[in-house]
Amino acid sequence: MLEAKLVSKSSPQHKSVVALCDSASCGGVELLIIGGPCTVESREQMETTARHLAGAPVQALRGGVYKPRTSPYAFQGMGAEGLEILSAVSKKHQVPVVTEVMSPEQVPLVSQQADMLQIGSRNMQNFELLKAVGQQKKPVLLKRGLSATIEEFIMAAEYVMAHGNPNVILCERGIRSFDPYTRNVLDLGAVVALKQLTHLPVIVDPSHAAGKRELVADLARAAVACGADGLIIECHPEPEKSVSDARQALSLEDMVALVHSLRPIAHAVGRTIAGDKVKAQLQVVSAAATRSILTGTRISSRACGRS
Numbered sequence: 001m002l003e004a005k006l007v008s009k010s011s012p013q014h015k016s017v018v019a020l021c022d023s024a025s026c027g028g029v030e031l032l033i034i035g036g037p038c039t040v041e042s043r044e045q046m047e048t049t050a051r052h053l054a055g056a057p058v059q060a061l062r063g064g065v066y067k068p069r070t071s072p073y074a075f076q077g078m079g080a081e082g083l084e085i086l087s088a089v090s091k092k093h094q095v096p097v098v099t100e101v102m103s104p105e106q107v108p109l110v111s112q113q114a115d116m117l118q119i120g121s122r123n124m125q126n127f128e129l130l131k132a133v134g135q136q137k138k139p140v141l142l143k144r145g146l147s148a149t150i151e152e153f154i155m156a157a158e159y160v161m162a163h164g165n166p167n168v169i170l171c172e173r174g175i176r177s178f179d180p181y182t183r184n185v186l187d188l189g190a191v192v193a194l195k196q197l198t199h200l201p202v203i204v205d206p207s208h209a210a211g212k213r214e215l216v217a218d219l220a221r222a223a224v225a226c227g228a229d230g231l232i233i234e235c236h237p238e239p240e241k242s243v244s245d246a247r248q249a250l251s252l253e254d255m256v257a258l259v260h261s262l263r264p265i266a267h268a269v270g271r272t273i274a275g276d277k278v279k280a281q282l283q284v285v286s287a288a289a290t291r292s293i294l295t296g297t298r299i300s301s302r303a304c305g306r307s
Helices: 043-054 080-093 104-113 127-134 150-162 188-197 206-210 213-225 252-261 263-268 287-294
Strands: 016-021 024-026 032-036 060-062 097-100 116-119 140-143 168-172 202-204 230-236
Touching (some): 024 032, 032 043, 043 230, 043 252, 080 104, 104 116, 104 127, 127 150, 140 150, 150 168, 168 188, 188 213, 213 230, 213 263, 230 252
Parallel strands (some): 032 230, 060 097, 097 116, 116 140, 168 202, 202 230
16 A cells, blocks of 8 residues: 555554544544534524534534535635634534635634544645645544545545644545446445555545435445444535535434434444443444454544634
8 A cells, every 4th residue: 555654554453543522533432423514504504403413413513614616606615704603603512513624724724613624525635735734633534535546545644644643534425436326436345445454533424425315324324334433414404405415415303313223233333322321232243343443542632612
């Protein structure tokens, strides 16, 4: 795998846990569930989303404020105003927030207000941006490029780690194919391969892979079954009115129902959902698998929300 010295596993038991804050992390026994709209549209929208998801096992809130759009005439995000909304909602509800950065110039400002920086698929090989987030300490959610090989994906993560930031979470979000029925093809084989090749946590974005809300729940459950460490899913108070990616966004009620439906699958593969009370009764694939999950080393820790 070229020279992926920092990303590659040193042993089969080598697994890292990346913390967003004291109460939310990725890579351990508990699955990380991130939910929220594709785009921050208003304070009311984000408040409504945060209130609904607070009652479900959702540990982090997503929302884009800088949006890469295929058309230059499409809504590009609220920018700094959207960041202020995310920060205010994070403080009020004590929930970590995840948002995308598109250029090195945006990194310092977003790092002050968000708990995790997302590198979108179109920027996976924006090497100056990878270097910039590598110089921060905030966790980085790195999405696989539209047509990126597994090796290219791993080397993009290596860029971030080589510049000083070990807090990287990989995200499989589907790759381009000849078939237009789904937006992309969700490569769950890549999830398994990445878990074998790297020590980094791997989560799945079924929303961008499917492009159709009715496919999201089954793909999410399949992702957990194959070993993903978490999910990032688009949901919206009024999906049909979303200013971007309306077709793939779930309603808040469907989002809550989906997360609860993950519990038996998570238990079957030795994982938990936030709020589970009895972890000792989990059905585990093997004692060795459980030990390897539990031996992950926490990379960082910080409080949710900002005062």
